[in-house]
Amino acid sequence: xxxxxxxxxxxxxxxxxxxxxxxxxxxxxxxxxxxxxxxxxxxxxxxxxxxxxxxxxxxxxxxxxxxxxxxxxxxxxxxxxxxxxxxxxxxxxxxxxxxxxxxxxxxxxxxxxxxxxxxxxxxxxxxxxxxxxxxxxxxxxxxxxxxxxxxxxxxxxxxxxxxxxxxxxxxxxxxxxxxxxxxxxxxxxxxxxxxxxxxxxxxxxxxxxxxxxxxxxxxxxxxxxxxxxxxxxxxxxxxxxxxxxxxxxxxxxxxxxxxxxxxxxxxxxxxxxxxxxxxxxxxxxxxxxxxxxxxxxxxxxxxxxxxxxxxxxxxxxxxxxxxxxxxxxxxxxxxxxxxxxxxxxxxxxxxxxxxxxxxxxxxxxxxxxxxxxxxxxxxxxxxxxxxxxxxxxxxxxxxxxxxxxxxxxxxxxxxxxxxxxxxxxxxxxxxxxxxxxxxxxxxxxxxxxxxxxxxxxxxxxxxxxxxxxxxxxxxxxxxxxxxxxxxxxxxxxxxxxxxxxxxxxxxxxxxxxxxxxxxxxxxxxxxxxxxxxxxxxxxxxxxxxxxxxxxxxxxxxxxxxxxx
Numbered sequence: 001x002x003x004x005x006x007x008x009x010x011x012x013x014x015x016x017x018x019x020x021x022x023x024x025x026x027x028x029x030x031x032x033x034x035x036x037x038x039x040x041x042x043x044x045x046x047x048x049x050x051x052x053x054x055x056x057x058x059x060x061x062x063x064x065x066x067x068x069x070x071x072x073x074x075x076x077x078x079x080x081x082x083x084x085x086x087x088x089x090x091x092x093x094x095x096x097x098x099x100x101x102x103x104x105x106x107x108x109x110x111x112x113x114x115x116x117x118x119x120x121x122x123x124x125x126x127x128x129x130x131x132x133x134x135x136x137x138x139x140x141x142x143x144x145x146x147x148x149x150x151x152x153x154x155x156x157x158x159x160x161x162x163x164x165x166x167x168x169x170x171x172x173x174x175x176x177x178x179x180x181x182x183x184x185x186x187x188x189x190x191x192x193x194x195x196x197x198x199x200x201x202x203x204x205x206x207x208x209x210x211x212x213x214x215x216x217x218x219x220x221x222x223x224x225x226x227x228x229x230x231x232x233x234x235x236x237x238x239x240x241x242x243x244x245x246x247x248x249x250x251x252x253x254x255x256x257x258x259x260x261x262x263x264x265x266x267x268x269x270x271x272x273x274x275x276x277x278x279x280x281x282x283x284x285x286x287x288x289x290x291x292x293x294x295x296x297x298x299x300x301x302x303x304x305x306x307x308x309x310x311x312x313x314x315x316x317x318x319x320x321x322x323x324x325x326x327x328x329x330x331x332x333x334x335x336x337x338x339x340x341x342x343x344x345x346x347x348x349x350x351x352x353x354x355x356x357x358x359x360x361x362x363x364x365x366x367x368x369x370x371x372x373x374x375x376x377x378x379x380x381x382x383x384x385x386x387x388x389x390x391x392x393x394x395x396x397x398x399x400x401x402x403x404x405x406x407x408x409x410x411x412x413x414x415x416x417x418x419x420x421x422x423x424x425x426x427x428x429x430x431x432x433x434x435x436x437x438x439x440x441x442x443x444x445x446x447x448x449x450x451x452x453x454x455x456x457x458x459x460x461x462x463x464x465x466x467x468x469x470x471x472x473x474x475x476x477x478x479x480x481x482x483x484x485x486x487x488x489x490x491x492x493x494x495x496x497x498x499x500x501x502x503x504x505x506x507x508x509x510x511x512x513x514x515x516x517x518x519x520x521x522x523x524x525x526x527x528x529x530x531x532x533x534x535x536x537x538x539x540x541x542x543x544x545x546x547x548x549x550x551x552x553x554x555x556x557x558x559x560x561x562x563x564x
Contacts, residue, residue, distance in 0.1 A: 005040045013049040013057040022057050026064050035065050042073035050079035053088030062098055069098065070105040076145070077115075093122070093128065101136075115144040118153045123184050126160055126230045132238045140241030141249055149253045151238045155261035155269045160231040163266050163303055165224065174218055178225045235269055239276040255283035255482065262292040265301035274307075282312075289324040297332040300341040300358060302554040308365075309557035319404040328370055329362040330381030336388045346544065348395035349486070352478040353548055355392070359385055360479070361555050379488050386475065397473045400482060404468040407493055411462040414496050418455045421503065443510050450503035458496035464489035483549045486552045490542045494534055501527040 001008055009025055010490040012018040026035070038044055043051075046068040058079070061068055073079055080099060083092040085483070101108040107116045113132075117139055120129045133140060140150055158164035167175060242250040253274050258280050261269035270292060274278050284291055296304035308315050322328050336342075337355060345351045359381070363371060372380050379387075464485050471477060471485075505527045 003040075005038070007034065007037050007045070009035065009037070009045040010039055010043070010048050011361075013045050013061070014052045015054070018052070019056045019060075022060055026060055032065070032165070035061075036068065036071065038071075038073070042075070044068055044071050044073075046079040047069075047073055047077075047082055050083035050088065050091055051086050052082070053086065053091050053504050055088075055094055056090045056101060058091055058094060060385060062095075066098070069095065069107075070074055070103055072105060077491065078105065078107050078112065081112075081115055081119055083450060084116060084125065086121055087123040087125075089123075089125055089128070092125065096128070096132070099468070108132070108139070109506075110142060111145040113139040114142040114150065117150045118144045118146075118148050120298070121150065121153045124125060124157070124160055126227055126234055130230055130234045130237065133234065133241065137241040137244075140238045141245040141253055149256070151235070151242070151253055151257040154231070154238065155257040155266060156233075156264055158266050160227055161266050162228045163355055165228075167221075171217070171221060174221050175225055178218075178222045207436070209499050218437075230270060232272070235272045239273060243276070250277070251279070254280050258292055259285050259295065262295040262301070262304050263299060265299065265304055266294075267301070267307065270304055271307060282317075285323075287324075291318055291321055293318050294321070294327075294332055297358070297362060298335065300333075300337045300354075306555060306558060309555075320367060320370060322375075326373075326375035328373060328375075328381070329365045329372060330359065331373075331375050331379075333362045333386055334359040334379075334381045334384030336392065340560075342392075344441040345548075346541070348399045349397075349478060349482065350544065350548060352389065352392050352396040353483055355385075355389060356476070356479040357411060357554070389475075391473060393473075393478070396478055400468055400471075400473075400486065403486070404465040404489070407489060408462060408465040408469070409494055411458045411465060411496065414454065414493075414500055415462060416456040418451050418458065418496075418500055418503065421451050421507070422455065441510065443506055443513075446475045447503050447506040447510065450499045450506060454496045454499035454503060457492040457499070461489050461492035461496060464492065472553055480549065487542065487545050487549060490538060490545070494538070494542070497534055498531050501531055514560040530561050 001011055009022070012022050012025065036044060046058060046061045049055075049061060080092065080095040083095055099107050105112060113136060117129055117132055120132070129150070143149055147191075154160075158224060165294075167173075203227075239254070241251055245253075254277050258270060258273055261267075261273070280294070285295060287500065290298065293305055293308050296302075297485070307317065320328070322331075336360075337351075342351050345354050362381075372382075374380055375384075467488065468482060468485050471482060473482075505523055508523050
């Protein structure tokens with residue numbers, strides 16, 4: 001039909017709208033070589049149906065010529081591999097169900113089977129892979145022909161593990177509340193939300209099914225949590241399959257997987273592999289000779305690095321270890337963090353603070369004599385940190401000055417307003433004594449207190465922001481000094497705005513209470529507008545800054561369990 005040696009059968013199976021014509025062609029008596037014909041790339045009609053996800057056409061072709069299942073193209077790929085690679089789950093599951101193992105070029109044997117598993121993993125068909133690994137555990141330690149193993153490929157799929165999700169606080173709460181049913185993979189199921197379970201288990205989760213229907217977004221969170229559960233179970237199955245393999249072959253697989261997981265920050269995979277193979281903790285990156293903890297420090301994955309706190313006395317082995325370039329832990333954090341990690345923190349000043357926290361934490365794992373240790377480039381950790389973070393320090397200084405300048409203007413305006421309000425009190429003054437007319441009213445006392453608090457806090461805020469503008473901006477100041485000043489400056493500014501609005505509302509109430517009450521409710525509601533605007537616009541920055549400065553920190557032992 002064309003220059004690619006495609007037959008009319010190749011072309012018609014590419015779209016499901018021509019399946020009626022496909023059926024007519026297959027019912028027409030034609031030679032076997034026509035049905036089994038290959039294109040210039042070696043693809044049969046079943047290859048085309050698998051690539052297009054045309055399950056109906058695939059069924060008709062297999063029913064007509066089952067041997068199409070085991071014909072490879074020029075890249076040595078079966079139709080089942082193309083269905084997995086192109087993320088056509090329905091077609092993939094059908095081809096799995098009709099394929100056999102005791103035939104030549106079976107997709108469940110050797111490199112063909114390993115390729116099927118690794119390809120399905122990259123398409124995030126975790127439930128399908130879990131079924132295949134449980135049924136054919138001998139495929140786990142086999143390379144897929146491209147040098148990849150199932151465990152290594154899975155160790156690079158951060159999106160299928162809990163550590164790969166970045167939920168908001170309410171999504172995290174829903175995620176923790178999602179009940180999960182026990183996984184049973186005796187058969188492949190197309191409904192990922194409702195895995196196989198007995199009736200009693202199903203009834204216990206009926207209440208959550210109702211919430212799923214009523215609350216938008218819960219269904220997708222539940223789907224993700226179930227995928228995470230299956231991914232963790234798949235890691236366990238792959239590790240168990242490796243236990244029966246020769247030690248040399250198994251170590252090659254799990255060590256590569258360890259390094260890959262450390263680079264991706266998937267601490268769940270690292271932890272599971274260490275539990276199954278304790279010696280895996282000594283795995284090193286082949287090119288740089290970095291241990292998993294050096295990699296975690298270099299890539300700034302605290303969840304992986306924190307596993308060192310769960311080790312026993314053998315963690316001393318890593319303290320003085322270096323990579324092939326003579327870099328220790330402090331050198332690793334002397335380098336600038338990858339952009340994807342820096343962008344997780346808002347503001348250059350907070351980014352600089354996080355970098356300093358990493359650098360200071362690494363001092364605990366390096367002997368005092370090694371803190372000034374020179375690497376192969378003759379640079380100490382401090383010199384390397386200063387050189388690599390010069391631009392970030394400059395950007396942090398600029399960001400702090402711009403923020404402080406804006407807040408200084410706001411604080412000065414508030415200071416001016418509340419100062420003037422102290423001498424132009426609502427209701428006026430007695431001409432004879434000069435005392436306020438409503439001095440005996442409770443509302444006036446509230447006005448005076450609110451106005452005074454606003455005055456004092458705005459002045460304090462003004463001074464704090466001025467101290468930021470006149471700071472020397474030394475490298476170490478970004479760790480505690482500058483963040484603390486910004487935290488208290490924003491906090492006092494928020495307090496002054498709140499009490500200024502209270503004082504204004506009380507003043508309006510004192511003035512209009514005997515004339516009209518119609519304006520009181522709108523005035524009180526509108527007074528909340530600037531306070532609410534500050535909370536929405538500036539409070540997230542304040543919370544982030546306070547948590548980074550005074551929070552529990554990102555390092556330390558998270559559980560009481562000893563890892564190794």
